[in-house]
Amino acid sequence: MKIIRGKNEMRAWSVERRCAGDSIGFVPTMGALHDGHASLMRASVKENRVTVASIFVNPTQFAPHEDFNAYPRTFEDDCRIAEDMGVTAIYAPEKDSLYPEGYATYVNVEGLPDGLCGRSRPIFFRGVATVVTKLFNTVLPDRAYFGMKDAQQCAVIRRMTRDLDFGIEIIELPTVREPDGLAMSSRNRYLTPEERGQALAISRGLFKAESQMKAGERSAESILKTVRNEMAGLNIDYVELVDADTIQPLERVEGRALLAAAAWVGKARLIDNIQYEVPTS
Numbered sequence: 001m002k003i004i005r006g007k008n009e010m011r012a013w014s015v016e017r018r019c020a021g022d023s024i025g026f027v028p029t030m031g032a033l034h035d036g037h038a039s040l041m042r043a044s045v046k047e048n049r050v051t052v053a054s055i056f057v058n059p060t061q062f063a064p065h066e067d068f069n070a071y072p073r074t075f076e077d078d079c080r081i082a083e084d085m086g087v088t089a090i091y092a093p094e095k096d097s098l099y100p101e102g103y104a105t106y107v108n109v110e111g112l113p114d115g116l117c118g119r120s121r122p123i124f125f126r127g128v129a130t131v132v133t134k135l136f137n138t139v140l141p142d143r144a145y146f147g148m149k150d151a152q153q154c155a156v157i158r159r160m161t162r163d164l165d166f167g168i169e170i171i172e173l174p175t176v177r178e179p180d181g182l183a184m185s186s187r188n189r190y191l192t193p194e195e196r197g198q199a200l201a202i203s204r205g206l207f208k209a210e211s212q213m214k215a216g217e218r219s220a221e222s223i224l225k226t227v228r229n230e231m232a233g234l235n236i237d238y239v240e241l242v243d244a245d246t247i248q249p250l251e252r253v254e255g256r257a258l259l260a261a262a263a264w265v266g267k268a269r270l271i272d273n274i275q276y277e278v279p280t281s
């Protein structure tokens, strides 16, 4: 597995692969890899001739009070996982190379970032859209893989890719969970054993609500109440039912609905969601 640090070297490598007729799959990550990231890599390796995974803790998506400095950095372990998954190359650029002195250009997707996570993290999606644009321009992928755990991020990336004519296929894969239901996250490393137990209330609440929806419940109020009751012991950021594409609040479950929750547990801000598509017949 090749490790590439320079953006010019990365682009030259990708151009060469494309000229050779190889399809390029791309998995952007911030490292501290777990089985959720591995599932994206596995899919990309299967569906493309070569796979690039990036490891970059992106400073522009963190507000000054957030955990940019504390974010886990486990580069050697990450390389081992990526290599085991069959990744062809790791792209791990330096912060100053992506954001040199005087950097001034940002990608703003309008509307979609306003609700859910955007409310408590107002610069987050601008940072994500900007870095993903920069990575797309360097890695030149045919397909890019994202996790549905970050459902609002998926909506933003989908829209950005369409609006800016990237011509890249965006593939979204299901959330990988611990056996007890906790959504895997690099930030789970912040949890003490006691906090980890408390954090289970999030997935438990979402699963209860999912059963309700499967049984025919359509009232957002009743569904949200179920999740909020289950999460009552946590410091809730939001629990919301929205349309999965527009991220607009729903009063009733319809179309492809996204039931999303976020809460602070100890030092960690955790997010999770389930998506439910109302059967058409």
Ligand code: AMP
Pocket (backbone or CB within 6 Å): 028, 029, 030, 031, 035, 036, 037, 039, 040, 145, 146, 147, 148, 149, 150, 173, 174, 175, 176, 177, 183, 184, 185, 186
């Ligand atoms: P991150 O390193 O947290 O920026 O995540 C990199 C990619 O992995 C994003 O597309 C995430 O949505 C995805 N991802 C993170 N956690 C999970 C998970 N538990 N299951 C599936 N994908 C995930």
